[in-house]
Amino acid sequence: MSSRRRFLLAGLGAACALPFAGRAWEPAPMRVLTATDVHVRDYPTVAAVRWIGEQLTRETGGRLGLRVYHGGQLGRESDAIDMARFGAIDIVRVYSGALNNAFPLTQALCLPYVFDSVAHMRRVIDGEVGTAVLRGFEARGLVGLAIYDSGARCFYNTRRPLHTPADLHGLKFRAPPSDIFIRMLRLFGANPTPLSFGEVFSALETRLIDGAENNMRSFHSSRQFEVARYWSQTEHSYAPDVLLISRRSFEALAPDERALLLDTARRSVAVMRRLWDESEAAARQAVIDAGVHINTVDMVAFAQAAQPLLDDHLRRPGIAELYRRIRDLA
Template sequence: MPALAAGRNGLLTATDVHVSDYPTVEAMRWIGQTLERETRGRLRIRLYHSGQLGREAEAIDMARFGAIDFARVYSGALNNAFPLTRALCLPYAFDSVAHMRRSMDGEVGRAVLDGFSGRGLVGLAIYDSGARCFYNARRPIRTPADLHGMKIRVPVSDIFIRLLRQFGANATPLSLGEVYSGMETRMIDGAENNIRSFHSSRHFEAARYWSQSEHSYAPDVLLLSRRTWDALDAGDRELLRDAARRSVAVMREAWDASEAAAREEVLAAGIEANEVDIDAFRAAAAPLLAGYRRDPRIEALYAQIRATA
């Protein structure tokens, strides 16, 4: 029996800021069920969803130092500590969900996951996070000029902070859990995220305008504490890595169904949705994109991403 299983009675801990039925939570729950079945109960996962263990930045540190085992986090939250993840967050790097999935299933995904080694983490899987778009309480966004003067929540990521400034908005870094109250109190005017999170977080109750900018398809990442990995024997490591790999299909199936349902429900609730001038947004984002591409590591990954378009 591996040292970890002996020390914790085989119970592993996992965290996700999203709600219980969110696709990434369902994927991690599936991993736990698979481990429990394949080891006849010797390995199990206790899953803390809905941000019960705090914000994503805290989850990353807890996993790095072994306080928890698994952390599902948004790639934007990893940009500063793990530079290769910046390639996944660049504006208009991906053309669609299908394009993003092809890239993550190939060399780009493998390179990013390998990039966590040596920093206290093991990269296990890359999950969808949909098309990130703008929503707000003031007006439709059709061009970057419509964002001028607006306070828009962004993840705590330099790329997104700089991107919103390129668009003319006042970028306001906040954790996901602070967005609803921020809009209610008018500390912020809106945010940017995928429509599944827009629905599950109930942000559509405070922000009545949805603008289909699709400025990023930055995915989520499933991470494991390196300390946990080192405590497992070879057989359990292989079982865990295989379960994580297979969980991607589980997550994608749940994502596709729930994203469509979320869109129907927010539109039925009276949300005003509009298309945007994509060319105008691409042009506004171009200087930021060019700046990040000066890094040879990012440029190499970006070139591979575009090659799979």
């Protein structure tokens, strides 16, 4: 852990301890939960978590609050997951691809072309599949609070339009820390380069990588569109984001506070989706206005190239059952 992050975490502990310095007759102190996100302040997931904090403070009369550290102030998503598991921070918003190796059920949400559209993905995560995935975190020190959208993930690069997998051959593409995405890129003929989200802009700018894949909102808010001028509408993944709380932090809350947090987190999904839909359309127009070239692709060719990856995962009983439920809702 970096010295900067140690300093921030030490500050969190001191800030949370201050209210307890009062006299015994003073009002009950506010407990301030900490949340982290790698995205910018106005990103829909960040705004939704801030909304949770506002509701908690209002509903508890100031007894419970939430402070959000955005923009990766507390480190990468992989670091945040570990810190939450061991109680160093309370709440994390993390991309489901970063959870695949430690929490196998999330793999079903990240397989290529498992979802047909945003509407399909939302039906799935609002139902039994979403509930099963959230329950799966309890075995390893976390509690699932909600599943958020992450839009249609597509490829973008600094070199050329991509129409078929053959156009990726030989290109170096950033891969999130997920075996699924690394193998998918290899099947498409690209050379996967695992990097954290915060490293992508400089890697594109310095030509360490030729391209990456993400949703339009992140492509715009990270300003990666300034260096990667070709966006190809592959829609190879609708893998969502997940909101988690440390199990230690959750169990330290009073029973009524736990129930309130769970309910508020579920209600925040509608808040996040409204903000997402509004801002994604604006982001797309902004990158078009900035001169980014957007092209359609041969989705059948991409899906066929990814089929061996899908076949391998469907041999795993738990994943196969979730996949069947997902496709039943298509």
